[in-house]
Amino acid sequence: MFDQNSFSLAGKVALITGGAHGLGQFYSIALSEYGADIFVVSASQRGWDETKEKVEANGQQVAFLQQDITDPDAADAIVQAVIEKFGHLDILVNNAGIQLRNDVLEFKDEDWRKVIDVNLNGLYYLSHAAAKVMSDQQHGKIINIGSMQSYRAGKRIFPYAASKHAVMGLTKAYADALAPYHIQVNGLAPGYISTDMTKPLQEDPVRGPEIAAHIPSGDWGKPEQLMGPMVFLASAASDYVTGVMLPVDGGYLLR
Template identity: 75%
Template sequence: MNMVFNKDSFSLVGKVALVTGGASGLGLNYSIALSMYGADVFIVSRSQKGWDEAQKLVEKNGQQVGFLQKDLTEDGAAEEVIQAALAKFGRLDILVNNAGMQIRNNVLDFKDEDWQKVINLNLNALYYLSHEAAKVMTKQKSGKIINVGSMQSYRAGKFIFPYTASKHGVLGLTKAYADALAPYNIQVNGVAPGYIKTDMTKPLQEDPVRGPEIKSHIPSGEWGVPEELMGPVVFLASHASDYVTGVMLPVDGGYLLR
């Protein structure tokens, strides 16, 4: 594949991106970033929280947005989601598997149903959605799948067992899918956010012990902000990354170096 690199290499004009959990948290930043570079965005979430705000921000970038309220862990959800995106926009070029959850508990108290819940959303739903998207992308001989990993794709999490297992699984699945889909000109990569300042991590940032501990572990000395994930996602969604596949890109200020 001969590539000519120019300013349009990062352009997503004419592309359609599906972002799970794309109306809140880091997912909203991915939706904004992709629309900023010209993609229309289809957002799936379990509730309608943040939809108005997401619509405003995507439309402000001159792009269209579609929504579907769906629990991704339901039987048949993946097919329904992909069909809804196709019904709205007629095509699918980029899938961002962002939706996820985390449950904490001590090792001996960890509940079976909490294990099931986290694995079902973070790993199983991501697999089924990638599988359905692959059926569309292989036909058109192009596509980008971007999986959201975590520092727990690499490290232990002694209170978040299913989360750690799921995010290790996401890393493995990213590699396996990248290998399998490469002949169809589909790239499968991931981003692994480090410690990012969000509402969800606020208690951790303010924790008198854990807060400073994390900060001292980051070579850059600072927690990241959500905007710092926007560039990497645009890169992985664009032609600029056509020869990059099977990679989980840590966006962590160097956290994993120590």
């Protein structure tokens, strides 16, 4: 039965990689606002204090773990830490990611490996570890963060484009495989969102106007506009939605 409680996350525990800064912090705030306790894993302690304050202001608990998700055996250790802290794991948001750019003939092998390791391998191993717990529970939500580069080329960000295309494929494969366990696996693909990180791109005299012209409204997105779709994918409201990569892009992909 559908009602307002369909969007409630009361009693749920969400593990969010990179959930203390950037767009990840907005995901942590959104899920806590609807009742989830939050477990953040990140490579540094950047944003921890602010995130703790915002999550606790929503009446929820938050815990942090400083851990490189690409370390051997990191995934199992992270999931075990969540279970030890909260007793269960209901939502995994694979948000951590990096982007490195260079010209095609100058791209370094080590930069390829670094990006693939974080954006794809780290996501895969953590999803695998979480799926073992969620399958025993017979419920769960895995939400992978894609990109416009899940659909398009990125002629100076080759490993990023490759990894985000792969994230879409892995989302579909895991959705199919985990459906019998009542686990939904979906993706969220942010468009061009106005943040401190993208400010130089917005202000670029060439690329800034090009991107704005490609968005039907001409407006870059705001981080807050990703919060509703995240809550939807994490909640019972999306129980019959799986294998979808949801673009939140203001129509960027229409053109």
